[in-house]
Amino acid sequence: MSELKRFKLPDVGEGLTEAEIVKWHVAVGDAVEVNQTIVEIETAKAIVELPCPFEGTVTELLAAEGETVDVGVPIITVDVGGGEAPAEPVREEALKDDLVPTPEEPGMTAPEQPKRQPVLVGYGVKPGATQRRPRKSAAPPPARPQPVDSGRVLAKPPVRKMAKDLGVDLSTITGTGPQGSITRDDIRAARQAPAAPQRPAVEGDEERIPVKGVRKATANAMVASAFTAPHVTEFLQVDVTRTMETVRRLRDLPEFAQVKVSPLLLVAKALLTAVARHPMANATWDGEEIVVKRRVNLGIAAATERGLIVPNIKDAHAKPLPELAEALAALTETARSGRARPADLSGGTITITNVGVFGVDTGTPIITPGEAAILAFGQVRDMPWVHEGELAIRKVTTLALSFDHRIIDGELGSKVLRDVGAMLEDPIRMLAWN
């Protein structure tokens, strides 16, 4: 006698509305116990393991790994009736059942639904996400969201696995299941028919990476910036031999004994000095007005495991060099370890991107949204260079400055870049201009 129970995604963090399925720990047909970990989910706050509230046999996983599910939507079905696991665990019927609202068939799921709504503590629940007090007549269970974007392929995990095993690319198949989802039959049919459009759909030739998290934020920011701010990029090659020498000598000073001194520190200081001389470079376009910022929050683009993030050093203009060095070290460390706080990431006024660490000379950086300029610092390498009238081997780098042409004209942009270059060529100028 089978008795199916469904576990709805709970709010595990005081007012959260959704979570992403990270990893299933059980598969269809597995026996589960009460409190056995069945799935890892990631909410806005944390990665959390969910324990199973039932004992029985898993009959369905209702959400795929990587899928974002609303709180209150069922994610797993467990047969608690003690019957044998079905030989063919996922049948067409079950599939259909998955994609339509839970049918309240008497006798089948009757004792299942606890009458109370999941406890919600705290704030921030979207209106309508949870019905607080259902009317006396049984309220319809929350319907699964309709697939509005046709870009995503609908298929259940076992079906996805089958497709993968057979080397069938799901995106080439038109589903015949409920709401256009792909069924096992669709996959079998697709495998027999020659692949209709010539598309190299063999597994291994391409990989699809869902766009989310930091990648998504980065993409949005880049598009927003590139298509709203008219970018101009200028380049300058600079002999930084003396900067490298200065870095070496700074390292020997007791003030810098405890902290890392890198060429980036001097680039930062040079840019801060240039900004002090040309305040318009530290500004934002506000539609009607140009807002010139008196304080400089210096952003440093950092490549992290999670993607590109741009934490910034608050009031960088007011920091003496040792403090700036400390702030730089702390910021990179925090960003790399993934512990940058939202406050670290907002309020930037101008940015440096250190593309040199990737072993390239330069690029055309895209301005961080809301700022007026970004400076790319390329790799430093030995180059033949005319020095004091003779050919010499010198340390040379390439600087690139992108600026928002609405705010900064070519003349001003050139001045800023030239000044930074001049200071790196001869760091004494930083003293003169500070």
Place this chain on the structure above:
Amino acid sequence: MTIDSVRGAPEPELVQLLTPEGERVEHPDYPLDVTAEELRALYRDLVVVRRIDLEAVALTRQGELGIWASLLGQEAAQIGSGRALGEHDMVFPTYREHGVAWCRQVEPLNLLGLFRGVNHGGWDPAEHGFHLYTIVIGSQTLHATGYAMGMQRDGVLGTDRAGATIAYFGDGATSQGDVNEAFVFASVFNAPIVFFCQNNQWAISEPLERQTRIPLYKRAQGYGFPGVRVDGNDVLACLAVTRKALKDAREGQGPTLVEAFTYRMGAHTTTDDPTRYRLKAEEESWKLKDPIERVKAYLVRNQLADTSFLDEVDAEAKQVATALRKACLDLPDPRPLAMFEHVYAEPHPLMTEEQERFAAYLASFEEASA
């Protein structure tokens, strides 16, 4: 890490009576005689409260509780101090003292009801000598101090009707103004109170070095009362030290600060993720100091308990947890109109009007469905 350890001073000594390896050691100031039976009872307490806690965490993850603050790792600090309490003593807990609540015979289901949002705790503080959970950080230390000063004014100190209060709080709370005010009042009025600080090293995501530059127990000296650091994962040491502190308080010797040096093995509450702010290696090193394992090792090694006893306790814990789960799921939702019932002692015209309007609103649903 404290400034002492930064500057190379040795870590202060912990009062310890049972080592992490399960060896019984003596301390000159805290002699303790425990019978085999008492030891087994302590072991049972530790195992059962850990199991209850585990069940509550699971219920939260299943959407049945709104939130839960786990005591995992702090069982010995709570059971040791909880079992030191006497009949006339009064406990002022935080929201994490599930082990102390257990010692005071507070039904665990009441704790779950609170976090399920269907009651406000629901136990009688006077009956159990256990005040309601306090969510605000540190404010219960002032309540406890005031209560202790009241006991003092009852004139029972030194008699067999004497009681003391014990205020529980964490390392983070020591930075609160309330806690410092409580220290001052308790000290200058010589109030019969034990300040029991479970230093679990983390105030949510803030490490201990953001609270203090000296070991916390040394703070007491500045206020003018004794402070002692005890191994918070050693149930016997916690029992002995708290017993002594309570006895002093009841006899009119004034307050004591007990710093139970322990570790929160889980998250601060079910809504945070400790992997974001602390290292796995730190957790691993504390696993070796587990409060339950050492008691088990001592019992077994000294043939004070056998496998059947250990199995029995495990089975009992499981049974308590299973019954608790069922009872929790069966907890009735409060009637919507119940919220009007305890606002004023006497009927209040405005409230009556509001209540009637709300009742009519509720009735409209029934009509709609009829």
